[in-house]
Amino acid sequence: EFDEEALLALSESIRSRGLLQPIVVRPLAGGRYELIAGERRLRASRMAGLDRIPALVRVTAENERLELALMENVAREDLNPVEEARACATLVEDLGVTKEELGRRIGKSRVAVSNLIRLLGLPDGALALIETGELTEGHGRALLMCKDQHERLVLARAALASGWSVRETERRAKGDPPAASSPGSHGGGFVTIHPDLADALAAAEDALTAALGHDVRVRPSRGAYRVELELDSPAAGIELAERLFRRAAA
Template sequence: MIRTARDRRPTSSSPRRWLPVAERGMGRGLAAILEVSSQPGDRPELREIATGLIVPNPSQPRRHFDEDALESLAASLASSGVLQPVLVRPLAGGRYELVAGERRWRAAQRAGLETIPAVVEQRDDAASLEAAIVENMARQDLNPIEEARAVAALVEELGLTRQEVGRRVGRSRVAISNLLRLLDLPDEAIGLLEDGRLSEGHGRAILLAEDHGDRRRLGRAAAEGGWSVRVTEDRARAANAQPAVRRGALRLHPDQEAACAQIAQELSTALGREVRVRPKGSAYRVELVVEDLADAAALASRAPRLKAV
């Protein structure tokens, strides 16, 4: 008879053996979060809890779960059981909120497991938030934007400095600052980092561009063209070297572009010359295109008559 993970529950004669974190080689996240202080006087307790009594942590920094990876983990859990407990805190009504281990919990549900081993520990909202972030960042499970938002939560909600955040998650202060800067990217570029089409290095390279519109275009071009980080850096610097009037024109609203085109057309008809209307800061530049200096002189001779136009 084939025995499933559900059949291999611990009994008094064959208790479940929880391997030490170091022995498993896969639990740095759990070790890290158990170092985050819980409520004084409350000792962690290991239990088997029904998967249906556990709810996700609303502060979970991870937003994307790879479907193929979840299916693979579910198959592993169905075969071998859950080797590492999740971490939960008790809620009212006999329910529990995940602090760490949401991927294992989701996979256990897919595998059809009725219960999952869990470390139950009293934690307030701040400790729960910190533990969830530390666990995910220790495992390097998050994409760059998820990490950036997680770090921002530690700074804004817990009032930690960037150096304090760095100590908690094992990163330097500079690395934490670089992560937070990613949130200054345009929404489109942020989406590309979340989808894995661009890396954190690409994000930092795009931020070299001073203009928000240039950043948006660089992100799209880097993803579509498969640019390296170095190429993206070079293109960002090149965008900064463009004349301000050219970059300004790209920031126009479609209605403004249409108005500039109409004015240019009317002036061209009146002058018999090509006219360009471009933005320059908060003002506009009107350019006349002439064939040569003689053409310019002929146009200038018409100036008195143009005043009456």
């Protein structure tokens, strides 16, 4: 499904400036063509009243056709995390595209691609809540910390019903005490974290995770805050360092 408002905006742009990026088609028997990539542009062009638009004609094998179509789909801005995860999984697991190559082509790190695909390990009920936007991708990653599928679904429903932050969902998935009684760093006692602060920390974690492409934790520590970055291999750390260096030098 396409966002109607975004589609209308694109059609207005096409009406005033023309279609800047051609659609991609492949020839079929009888002088017909099959659309490979550009369904959104095609729909918007029709809305703009165009009966002719530029197209690139490519003779492709079935696997290449599917890969092109999925690449086009996964690059869309209006996909929810579950749709994006399914497209990535098909490209990696069925068509043999490496996570590194896929990440380069859609602007994500290899680890970010891996984290997306991992979401598909959640039960269908939890995936449905992420797909509808009732829970976030961050909630999904937190639920994966629980190993039992039934418990994951129970936690997902509880997170929705109680309005848990990502941090609180993660805490429950790991079996830790709730936010109101988080272990402190002074004498083994407990400190109380205000709900607003817990939400702010969760928001910071989500923003850093999205920016870096790796799971990030922000934890209170001796009157300050400690940022913990989770890497699944030394190579991932090197890749991140190189990416940050390129950004700093830009």
